[in-house]
Amino acid sequence: MPDIIRIARPDDFHLHLRDGAMLKAVLPETARHFARAIIMPNLVPPVVTAADAAAYRGRIMAALPEGADFTPLMTLYLTEETDAADVVSAHKRGEITAVKLYPAGATTNSASGVKDFTKVQGVLEAMAEAGIPLCMHGEVTDPKIDIFDREAAFIDRVLEPIRRRTPGLRVVMEHITTANACAYLAESQGDLAATVTVHHLMINRNHMLVGGIRPHYYCLPVAKREVHRESLVELVTSANPHVFLGTDSAPHPTHAKESACGCAGIFTAPNAMACLAEVFDEAGKLDALEDFTSFNGAAFYGLTPNKGEITLAKGDPQDVPAPVSVEGGEDVTVFDPGRPVHWRVVD
C-alpha cells in the first residue's frame, strides 16, 4: 500500500453548517478539503421554501473565507405543507439539489418534520417526475420501537412502502448504520443510494457506552453493534456505485454535548478525510477511497466530478484537531476516533 495518495477533491453529501457564528466557525473546516456539500436544512426555523434556501445560500457564501472554492448544494426541509410547485421550480432554476425528509421528532431540529406520510405523497410524485432526489433520515419515531431498531423498522414500515407507491422516486438513505440498510441497498436497483458517515465506520455502541458514557459519540442514528460497523466498512469498500460519503458533520457547542441531556450530532469536518483514509487503508482498500468520496455521489446527483485534487499522506499518528472556537466564547469538540490516525491531508 502506498503512503501517499492523490484523489479528486471530495464532496460531502450530508453536512450541517448551522447559521450565524456557528456557520462562520465551521464552514472553513469543510471548505478546506471539500469542493461541494449537500447542506442540511434543519435550522430553527427550518429551510422550507425556495426563498429560504436562497437566503441561506447567501449567508453561507458570505461566511466563506477569502479565496475558498466551495459550492453549497441547497436542500429544502419537507413538511406536510410543502408546495410541490415551489420545489420543482426551485430545482429547475438550480437553487436546490434535493429535498430532505425528517420524520417528526426523529432527530435534532425535526419538530416540523412529517407525521403523516400520505400528506406528502403529492410532493413526492412531483419530485419523481422531475427527478429530484429525496434524502431521508431513516428512523421510525414509534416510542415502542427500541432506539437500536429504528432504522431497520423504518425500511420496512416507511421506506419500502414509499418507494412502492412512488415509482421513479430517487431516494438517498442518509447516514446508514445497519447491516439491514446495507442489504436493502444491495438488493435494490437504480433509484436508491445511501450515504455513510466517518464516525459510523469507526465506532460501535461499545465505544460510546463501555467504561463511561461518551457524549461526543452520541448521534442519530445511534451507533450499533460491531457487526453492523463491519457491514458498513464492507459496503463502502465494495465498489457499489450507489454508496458515497455524507459526513453528517453536525456541530453542537461542547457544553450542549457534555450535558445531562446531551444533544445528538458528531463534528467530523476537520478530520473526516484523514479518518477515512485510515479506515480504507486498514481494510486494504485505499484504492476504493476516491470512488466513495469523489465520484459516486457526484454521479448519482448528476454532477461533474471536481477538477482539483487533494493529497493524503501516511506517517506518525496525528493529534486530534483542537476544538473549533465559535465567536462569543463557545467551542465545538472534534471527533476523536479513539485510535491512532496515521493519515493527514497535505496542503
Ligand SMILES: NC(=O)N[C@@H](CC(=O)O)C(=O)O
Ligand atoms: N445526526 C445527528 O445526530 N444530528 C444531526 C441531525 C441528523 O442528521 O439527524 C444534527 O443536526 O445535529
Ligand SMILES: [Zn+2]
Ligand atoms: Zn439525520
Ligand SMILES: [Zn+2]
Ligand atoms: Zn445530519
